[in-house]
Amino acid sequence: MSFALLGLTANKMFGQKIIRPLSASAIYGITFIKDTLIAIDQRKGFLLEIDPLSNNTKILNPHQVQEFTDVTGICLWEDTLWVTRKNSVYSCKLNSLALEHFMTLPYPADGIAVWGSTIYVSCQKLGGILIFDSNSRKQITQFYAPGVGVENLAVSEETLWVCDRTEQSVYAIDRATGEIQFSVLTPFESPTGIAVHTNSESAEKTLYIAYASEEAYVRDNPNADPSQEIAYRDKTFIHPLNYYYDPQKRFALSNGYRIEMSYLEEIAPLEEVHITDLEWHIALPSDTDRQKVISVESIGLPFTEQITDGQRVAVFKFDTLTPGERHIFGWKAILEVRGIKYRITPREVENIPELTEEFQTRYLVDNDDLSMDKGIVIRAARDAIGTETNLLRKMYNIRNYVYDQLSYGIKPYIDTPDVVLERGVGSCGEYVGVLLALCRLNGIACRTVGRYKCPNTAERQNVPLEPEFNHVWLEFYIPGFGWLPMESNPDDLGYESAHPTRFFMGLCWYHIEIGKGISFESMISQSVKLKKEDIAIGDLAINHIRFTILDELPPL
Structure with missing residues (x-):
């Protein structure tokens, strides 16, 4: 396997170490001053100076904590610190930390990145990344946001890096045109901050991602009987993101x-x-x-x-x-x-070859109790794609249709797609059954893949882990490109807004592929x-x- 590494390689000085800032509760924006990491604790309002090697932490704004509370994005350009707080963008000198108002948006400003006189500000409510000139304070243009969640930003040379909390993804965007070059899945959920570190000796660049969430744990409460009880605590840390992009195969690998x-x-x-x-x-x-x-x-x-x-x-x-x-x-x-994430656009699949007879015989038929002859399934297959003819858009529409029709629920057995559609609730296997039926009725070859996911606790190493359930997802076939993965139900978050696409043509490191298309x-x-x-x-x-x-x- 050969890969083209675009821009960022592993930082030899910091290695793969997880950085856990002392006393931090929710790290959002991060940036670097040479080898020193600067981070904002959004809840406490602490602007933190962090030693990546020792986790030693210092508060840089002991007298301005209130002014920095609710800050979600930070970045540095020369000696100026830029921050986003609620609906506004501010700047200040590092030696004073006196915030000066720059501009205000109609909705919350989430992340910020600065390159020269160009300022990039992400805003989930506007669904875009706004670009301003720091001298005139006027908006130059606007890019579409690549994901559906709250996004934070970093910039390096010609690339604008966007990390999306809901999508669990980092996007590499041409900062001049806004075109997505590729994206990678982060190894952990809920990425909240992103920064580029440049090694002062080798000039190698490394992406660092901040994560912030909560975790459940068993608490020993001596005042309760029984004394063990479930509680929640903050979980926040910073970790290097490694990626490799193969432009020929159109996928990027991550940690x-x-x-x-x-x-x-x-x-x-x-x-x-x-x-x-x-x-x-x-x-x-x-x-x-x-x-x-x-x-x-x-x-x-x-x-x-x-x-x-x-x-x-x-x-x-x-x-x-x-x-x-x-x-x-x-x-x-x-x-x-x-982790793997493919980047294929609908335009690239406009003139694809027809499916071979072998594929039609194997992957367009009802060979697994898919109820493809039932009226409710036939109508769903028709309604899911509407008038769409592009294979990739059809696949995307089918996925979203199934997500809109079903809610996730675990059952001890698998019902057929007609029963699942009527009920409106399905397990991962039942999601797969409905997706297979609708895809095959629309001429899209697909097959089942699984069978287990490793528990998503990458920091717990050399400790035996047992998954709670088995799991299945599917692969669909694009002639000329090959088999592409798609999760069954994890991207169905139950929101009324757009569904994330993190696992549409992508899988995280904890997916274990066993027995593609066979029992x-x-x-x-x-x-x-x-x-x-x-x-x-x-x-x-x-x-x-x-x-x-x-x-x-x-x-x-």
């Missing part, structure tokens, strides 16, 4: 992790059975542009490996499985996984008893899934 994943079955039948000539198939992790399988080994019992529709599958064989017999068996894999697990036997009673895997065994995040990957 990744080396993960150990184990999947095993424990024979524990609800009712004792006797089965002969049993083959137990369990799909293995896939090698993809964002996921590399370093090693796979068996657990409990040995397996042979076979290829099914291009996917690796572990095959465990039992000559006889008798009543009272117990086994554990499965696999353990070491994986390297990264994750199945049993095959010549036993007549097995065929008659149709024993479900869940009635015969209990699965155990464990993840361990070993370390963060270095830049490629």
Whole structure:
């Protein structure tokens, strides 16, 4: 795999270390003075000077805390500090910190970046990034905001960097035209600030992202019985964002992790059975542009490996499985996984080739109880795309239609798309079923992908982690480009406004791709008893899934 690194590489001095400012509650805007990090604690109003190596923290504005409370964006140009606070933009000299009013917007000003005499201000309510001249204080132009959430800004040379809190993304924008060059997913949720650090010795540049949210924890309360209770606390830190962009394949990779994943079955039948000539198939992790399988080994019992529709599958064989017999068996894999985000525009798919006959036969048919012949599903497929003919826009419209029609809810079994559409509530698997049905009825080849997500706690390394649920999403096919990922339900946030697109043609590092387009697990036997009673895997065994995040990957 070859990649073109555009502009920013890992900073050797700071490394991959997470910066955790002492006493900070909610870091928003960040900027650098040489190797010193400057950050604003939006809730406390502290303008903080932070040593990235030691986390040592100093308050720079001990007498102006009230004036800096609710500041969300900061940036430095020469000796002038620029800030956004509520609806206004201010500037001040670093040696005095006396804020001077620059201009006021009709809505809150979120983030700010300055390059020379040009000032960039993001405003979610206006849906754009406003550009001003610092000398005349007049607006020069306006760019469309690349995401739907609150955005913060940084600028370096010809690139305007935009981090979007809801989209969990950073966009690289041409600061002259506003055109999006590419975007990358951040490894953590809720990015609230962004800055570019330039190494004083090597001139290498590194993006740093601030994050601010809350986390739940178990609190020991001696005045309660029982003493353990759930509480919430602030969570804020700063972390380097590494990215690699491949313009030929049209995707960008971001921070990744080396993960150990184990999947095993424990024979524990609800009712004792006797089965002969049993083959137990369990799909293995896939090698993809964002996921590399370093090693796979068996657990409990040995397996042979076979290829099914291009996917690796572990095959465990039992000559006889008798009543009272117990086994554990499965696999353990070491994986390297990264975030990936594709950048393909509708214009690029205007003149794509037709689907091959093989793809039409495999990926445009109802081969998984998709209810594609039911009236409610046929009407939904028609209503979802309207008069749209562009494949990428059709896919985007179908996704949004399903998000508008469904709300997320967990169930112990999967209903067919007609039942799900009628009910209006679905699990991730039911979202996938509806999406598959509507896509295939509209001539878009698609397939199911999954099967698990590593718990999204990248800072908890070398600690065994267990996911609460399995998970599935899908891939859709664009002739001439290939298979592209799309999440099932996480982008359906239930808002009335536009849905985020962070996982539309993108996956974060914690998605583990296993068995693309094939069954994750199945049993095959010549036993007549097995065929008659149709024993479900869940009635015969209990699965155990464990993840361990070993370390963060270095830049490629």
